[in-house]
Amino acid sequence: MTLLSVLGVLSSAIFSGTSLLYTTLGEIIGQRSGIVNLGLEGVMLVSASAGFAVTAITDNPYLGVLVSIIAGGLMNMILGFLVISRRANQLASGLALMFFGFGLSAWIGRSYVGAKIKGLPRFPLPGSSNLPVLYSSLFNFDLLIYLVIPMAILIWWLLFRTRWGLGLRAVGENADTAFASGRNPLLIRYQALFAGGLLTGLGAAHLSIAYTMNWMEYMTAGRGFIAVALVIFSKWNPLRAIVGALLFSGAVAFQLLLQSSGIQVSPFLLDTIPYVLTILVLIVWGGTRRHTAPASLGRVYQGTE
Template sequence: MNLDQINPILLIASLMVAATPILLAAIGEAVVEKAGVLNLGVEGMMITGAVVGFAIGVNSGSPVLGFVAAAIAGAALSMLFGFLVLYLLSNQVATGLGLTLFGLGLSSLIGKPYEGMKVPTLAKWDIPLLSDIPVLGPILFNHDPMVYVSLGLVAVVWYVQKSTRAGLILRAVGENHDAAHALGYKVIRVRLMAIAFGGACAGLGGAYVSLVRVPQWVEGMTAGAGWIALAIVVFASWRPWRVLLGAYLFGGITVLQLNLQAAGVAIPVEYLSMSPYIITILVLVVISTRGKHGAPGSLGRIFHASH
């Protein structure tokens, strides 16, 4: 065992990269749930975004086009979910689980020809002067653009929800859809827009895995990241900055266990590999014992405009 091999600066910088796909998916799902819709299809949208982004990236030679295509694919898949739960009034939990299974199967079908291929990845932004700052430079100012996009999305979602009329309407629809409807707000339209945003974010998160973290296509490569994103939304009590904290906490645990494996720590690899998921479950158990913790009042309830 040699813990001297672990560089704390590189560890924290790697943490930001590891957390980015989960953060992207979680901030999108936080908006969806804030609108009163529970979409358990995040994993399916992520893996679809991963394969579509990879396919477009390989064929076009542009990872940027890959990300755009992944966002569109995630949003399109989420619209299927939105149609089923908002217009056909299907059960949100069952439909979300079905969406995940559909996404996993679709990605397997699309991705078969791309196994073993390499794809051009996003270059890191070496920000002049800032990246040269000791310690903080390598940690904060030497990443690919999507790391900063994910942080920017958190800031935008926080600002919109807290300080704009659109955010107020979104929260009103999520808290009490009948009251929002009585006031004249278009509940279904608001929820559809939230669902599309969540799907696009999940698609971007999936594409980040296949285009940046592991720039190749491997079946099932999101490896449960969508479920972790769902757990983080609950852990964060549906608050954007807490979503950021939760994603980075999970990313840190993931990177740390990989570093401990490389350092030869005398703990079986299987235990280290499952540690991020065990800690996530423990956090959720602790939160659940606190009772009501900020869940939107209409979360998961079917809305029917009967008048």
């Protein structure tokens, strides 16, 4: 086990963790306002395919990222219409959105399977240029990676230090009370879902345009569900989500490390770690910290007479 392989693992953990963290941040905003989006997988797929297609056509990765972000926001608006305006069940609507994403992304990406694109440009980590080339090449990151931690802090600040965030959390706790104090729960939930969709789109853009730089059907491979687990794991807190995303993608990286050092552990068992860990954490919190989840999460706001 050389230093090089350890650093290589770290670098790949950062790459795979970035899209996870953006997506998780998006889901945190939605859930803080009281809406569970189980269709994350579908939202990510549509964003990833749309962004990839635009990048392939225009040869401009930044334009691709922009389209990804907008696609994410629009996908979440479908969910918003169903669960906010039409008061449909959130879980069922989310799953329907997931199936929609499977289909739509296959349709969008059908002519781009195997296409080659110019990915997001990468810049060396400041200070890493002194290292030998072999090492410094591991620390060439794209813009989205540099922005992800500031973004998490920004979302934390928005949620916990601004009026808008206070209103959003109030709606997530009790929409009726929030309404009584002069807020519009429907509008706030739409805003939260749209903002969350933008972030999910950013995560998906990083996946297809910066990290893998290709498109194939169902390329997210469960990342949407990992993000939902991560939201719970991080107790609906953007700052904890940073640690969680590192831990979750670290588990994947750890398995690469084990393989490179010749230890035989099934990658599939290691892949279960994030989920098992989340369940264990939930059990430990069980009786004591029951009130961390937004209280009206998943409930339909029927309107106040």
